[in-house]
Amino acid sequence: MHRIKTKTELVAIKNRAGVLIKGAAAMTVFSLVAKLLGVFLRLFLSARIGSEGMGLYQLIMSVYVMFSTFATGGFTLSVSRLVAEKDQRSEGDARLLMKNGLLASAIISAVATALMLLGSDFIAVAFLNDERCAAPLRILALSMPFMAFSGCFKGWFIAKQRIGIRSSSTLFEQVIKIAVIALFLNVVMAGTSEIGSLCTGIVIGVTLSEIASFAYLFLFYLFLRRKRYIASSATESARDSMRSLMSVTVPISLSVYLTSILHTAETLLIPYVFESYSGDRGEALSKFGMIRGMVIPILFFPFAFLSSMVAVFTPEISRLNMLSDRKPINARISSLMSFVSILSVAVGGLFFFLPNELGDAFYPNENTGYAIRILSLVTPFMYVETVCDGLLKAIGEQVQTLKYQLLNSALRVTMILLLVSRMGDTGYLILLVASNTFTYFLCRRRLYKATGVAPRVLSDVVFPLICATCSGFTARFVLDLLSFDSKTASASAGTSVYVGVFALCLTLFAFERIKNTYHRLRG
Numbered sequence: 001m002h003r004i005k006t007k008t009e010l011v012a013i014k015n016r017a018g019v020l021i022k023g024a025a026a027m028t029v030f031s032l033v034a035k036l037l038g039v040f041l042r043l044f045l046s047a048r049i050g051s052e053g054m055g056l057y058q059l060i061m062s063v064y065v066m067f068s069t070f071a072t073g074g075f076t077l078s079v080s081r082l083v084a085e086k087d088q089r090s091e092g093d094a095r096l097l098m099k100n101g102l103l104a105s106a107i108i109s110a111v112a113t114a115l116m117l118l119g120s121d122f123i124a125v126a127f128l129n130d131e132r133c134a135a136p137l138r139i140l141a142l143s144m145p146f147m148a149f150s151g152c153f154k155g156w157f158i159a160k161q162r163i164g165i166r167s168s169s170t171l172f173e174q175v176i177k178i179a180v181i182a183l184f185l186n187v188v189m190a191g192t193s194e195i196g197s198l199c200t201g202i203v204i205g206v207t208l209s210e211i212a213s214f215a216y217l218f219l220f221y222l223f224l225r226r227k228r229y230i231a232s233s234a235t236e237s238a239r240d241s242m243r244s245l246m247s248v249t250v251p252i253s254l255s256v257y258l259t260s261i262l263h264t265a266e267t268l269l270i271p272y273v274f275e276s277y278s279g280d281r282g283e284a285l286s287k288f289g290m291i292r293g294m295v296i297p298i299l300f301f302p303f304a305f306l307s308s309m310v311a312v313f314t315p316e317i318s319r320l321n322m323l324s325d326r327k328p329i330n331a332r333i334s335s336l337m338s339f340v341s342i343l344s345v346a347v348g349g350l351f352f353f354l355p356n357e358l359g360d361a362f363y364p365n366e367n368t369g370y371a372i373r374i375l376s377l378v379t380p381f382m383y384v385e386t387v388c389d390g391l392l393k394a395i396g397e398q399v400q401t402l403k404y405q406l407l408n409s410a411l412r413v414t415m416i417l418l419l420v421s422r423m424g425d426t427g428y429l430i431l432l433v434a435s436n437t438f439t440y441f442l443c444r445r446r447l448y449k450a451t452g453v454a455p456r457v458l459s460d461v462v463f464p465l466i467c468a469t470c471s472g473f474t475a476r477f478v479l480d481l482l483s484f485d486s487k488t489a490s491a492s493a494g495t496s497v498y499v500g501v502f503a504l505c506l507t508l509f510a511f512e513r514i515k516n517t518y519h520r521l522r523g
Helices: 007-072 075-087 091-127 131-141 144-159 163-188 195-227 238-278 281-320 327-353 355-362 369-376 379-394 398-423 425-451 457-482 487-522
Strands: none
Touching (some): 007 131, 007 144, 007 195, 007 238, 007 281, 007 355, 075 091, 075 238, 091 238, 144 163, 163 195, 238 281, 238 398, 238 425, 281 327, 281 355, 281 369, 281 379, 281 425, 327 355, 327 425, 327 487, 379 425
């Protein structure tokens, strides 16, 4: 570690923070558009294949996520963090690390592809209990290498502060996915309603979109390297570079692997428990598809604001973590956590007061309002815990996050067997509340111990709760007074009133607080 010694270094930190804030804003816009397109895709899918089809699709994707997690590991985070650190010393070291990252990801993704191709039939019958899943799994296996390489490129662009390229690739991928899926479901498979065949058409779109995203990132990577080529030799050997990459990637990957395996096991267990509770396979898939495929994506839609900021600031926090002076990094973390807390409480309040309007606007006649209201109580915990997890990994606390994920997975599996088996979907909702609350307190406590940054309960929790309550009651009063016929109009009006009143409360009572938070983010 080294200490900040000159004004030049302080100015450089502030300038980087200004660039990062602009990058976070751009990334948020791209992410929001991509997520909005994702919501429309889910609306289209739910109308085309129904809640039972969504349940089957979620089963297929749960296995796909597990294998893709194995293929990509923690390469995006580790490449972004290490390239940012090595750039301080030598451009050659950064390029050498990128080559090693691509090599390691190629080997791992090839293994993942082979395992998924060879084991698709066995997984479909033995674990998913549905042979219709075999063909989609084989198609999805082909996307593994492209996902792995894309993960490395995304880490590189984040470290180089080329946020627009990384963000636009996500939007490009979403556009390709929607176009291909629409083509297959509306043209090629227009005459079929068989869920298995339709799921095959969907995963073709997923696979082609991953290939397109890789091509997009790779072309930009080649162009920028040629344009900004710096003849700088590496100061470390290839072996040392690979060792430093693995020292960061392995703990993150192990955490991700174990968490993904346990999460997949949990995902496969839930429909089985639902089926044993209701006695109907179709109803079990419908309940599962409604919660996992509809409700949770709605709740996480506003998270685009936060995920963009955390992704952009992770390399900067890694740089600041190398300094012996802890004030700059603590100021960044404190400001990020304040922003996260205020926004997450606002989002939780919105879903709590307008669950039926928002649920019906996205998924008419699916009765998602009940689940949205219950999970709105834990939405702030989900948001803050996710951000805390990312910050802990950025400052080298990967081992602790792994322990917390394992404890959480053990809790969830236990509750599935003891609670969900007796209460069905209601028990599953209770599980989600308990699980996310548990991990929130673990991660928040560890962040405080590692950095000394304590939560500002009054300004970041109590005050936003008051604002959310005032905003919620005002929105409900307006909706009850005007009584809209259209579900979409009702949701739009209620959301607009809620957001407007919440913003007014912040402006009137916390203007100085907001301004100070912005300046702390800039350094």
